[in-house]
Amino acid sequence: MIAAAMPPVLDQVKERFPDVTVQPVLDAIPTVWASAATTHELLRYLKHDVEAPYRFLYDLSAIDERLHRNRGNGVRSDFTIVYHLLSYDRNEFFRVKTPLEGEYPTTRSITDVWPMANWYEREVWDMFGIRFEGHPHLVRILMPRWWEGHPLRKEHPSRGTEMPRFTLPDDKMDSQQGQLRFRPEDWGMASGTEDRDFMFLNVGPQHPGTHGVLRIALQLDGETIVDCVPDIGYHHRATEKMGERQTWHTFIPYTDRVDYLGGVVNEMAYLAAVEKMAGITIPPRAQVIRVMLMEVFRIMSHLVWYGTFSQDMGQLSPVFFTFNDREVGYQIIEAITGFRMHPAWFRIGGTAMDLPNGWDRLVREFLDYMPKRLAEYDREIMRNGIFRARTMGIGECTREQAIEWGMTGPNLRATGFAWDFRKAQPYSGYEQFEFDVPISKRGDCYGRAEVRVEEMRQSLRIIEQCLKNMPPGPYKSDHPLATPPVKPRTMHDIETLITHFLGVSWGTPIPPCEVLGNIEATKGANGYYLVSDGSTVAYRTRIRTPSFAHMQMLPLLANGGMVPDLLAVLGAMDFVLADVDR
């Protein structure tokens, strides 16, 4: 449980802030408890003053600790705010935990240190009822404004069937629709200047250009966007609350539906954390199978983006072509996992089954088929004059802005910064594969497209290496916490059989600890911060998704452009609403 050696940054922090408490953790991320008064200064120090600073606020969330049987390190806390920072220079995380006491505590906002903390703090307010002093606009973000209670508090009901039956009489519908009425002052928008009036345009929640249930309020001067404010939460599916109810094993299908185009990629993000907690080493064959399926899903997710983005830019044909290519990929996924979009096929400790006979033929066909298609799309989309005119120079951002606002994945790499978790902090054996991290120096919508197109080629390279070097051996670890255990293990005596039975019916208990697992998902950095108190379910499941941070950047990317540019920015961003709202 105790990290091997104390990293030097902890010494520096202890020297500067003597009242912080260091907590030994399993995942070797330097972790300190800092009082609410100290936290603000500490975060400012870590962002600006420490050498190789932590410039990126990776995640900000909270834990309702009131029922926690294993509260950390003797620090008394009813609610804990958890800040995860990432330093690109060090390639290291830092975790700051702030204990708060009382039923509805208050702490100081860090929006003056990181503007991107805005939405994260709003989410903590919405979900836990913790107030942030100094926050510019502390209102609910995911739940509707009329909601009573804060869902991630332990006393809030989890099941829909525990709550009164849902009805929608006309007066309730009118009042709820009335609350959605757009009033510029509620959104912090002026209705005009001295010599002109602004026009306001409501886009969504039901709009073909928003790729799902997203609402955007536009403040327009003519056709120029003065300001735009995304309104989210229409796709909030309570996945984090679900993690407090489903066992470690039975939560896996829910992860698929977070970034619903990413399929097994989500499962890997979750399992990266769980397997670290359980201390399971994955057999090489399972690792390579996982990598292969993840890269197939990465290509398929990018193909949806490719087709719909070019459709947003006015091309009607490519979306049909790219969806047909997805069907070729689905043949692999279906043959191996038996399902299309949400396979739920990875298991704690490996995969559900071994590869079927003949899988290699399907993968080979896919590898032979795709490069020709990608070359065709280069001609059809990337070199198309209208497409270029509508994406070049649109939605630009610099590398500094991208880091400041928490941009990750292909969008970050389009600003010329080659950071990829698969290279920087490899998981599932990615360090053994040869591939490049494509970048673009443009920083605009076209640059984001260039990066994704090249990423598909790199994914094909990885799949080819999987095909050629698929190791023999077991597809699941024989560690006792692997769920469900490999069958022969259960056949020794009655004890192993009972263990199997309990693991399947009650779930596998994971030792008390907390772990952050990160992967490079299709849209950017996806992380699961899991807290166990030794039970068969997680005490807290926190999902850090890339699209949430990207969506918060929308005003930065779209302001000053024209209305049609907004669709280019949204299309190039490649978000999934389930990934924004969880």
Place this chain on the structure above:
Amino acid sequence: MNWWAEQPNTIPARSVEEENVRRSVILSRLQDLLSWGRKNSMWPFNFGLSCCYVEMASSLTSKWDIARFGAEVIRGTPREADLLVVAGTVFIKMAPIIKQLYEQMMEPRWVISMGSCANSGGMFDVYSVVQGVDTFLPVDVYVQGCPPRPDSLMEGLLLLRDAVGSERRPLSWVVGPQGTWRPPMPDLRDAHRPARTSLTVLRSPDEVK
């Protein structure tokens, strides 16, 4: 009503004139003609909530080709659409919006509930999800799956199509009971049972088809 003017295996025409008449004249009732039109051109509303919408979009593309059944003309506004496919999770925050969109659709209008979430809440029995879209909308066809494959959606569409084709919507006031008559919807569980129970050997998952 059949959509072709000629049928095979009919008595051969006795003259060229008779053949021409047969090729160009359809005898039908106006009511049947309208339901024939409705049945073969169900225009869905371009409306998606979550994962299911991706499979719904797949059903429009050429491998699945829902155009074969006349339902490929996706409309961007509810006022031009005949069919609302509730594709995905019905969130409590979205419910009033979904209802308003439904109310903006012109009669006659139909609803397909696509996927487990829309059918019953499915695996998302949680505070933010309505446990079934039928708590506030009338549903004509339920399509199961999470998400349903495109072929499941098309099976649901065919069921709806047959029902719409045999609906009775009087064109004006009629003697007797007023209003629309809709045929009872078949239960696919029962319809498929004989075929399912007769399956004794399943394909091994260890072999690629």
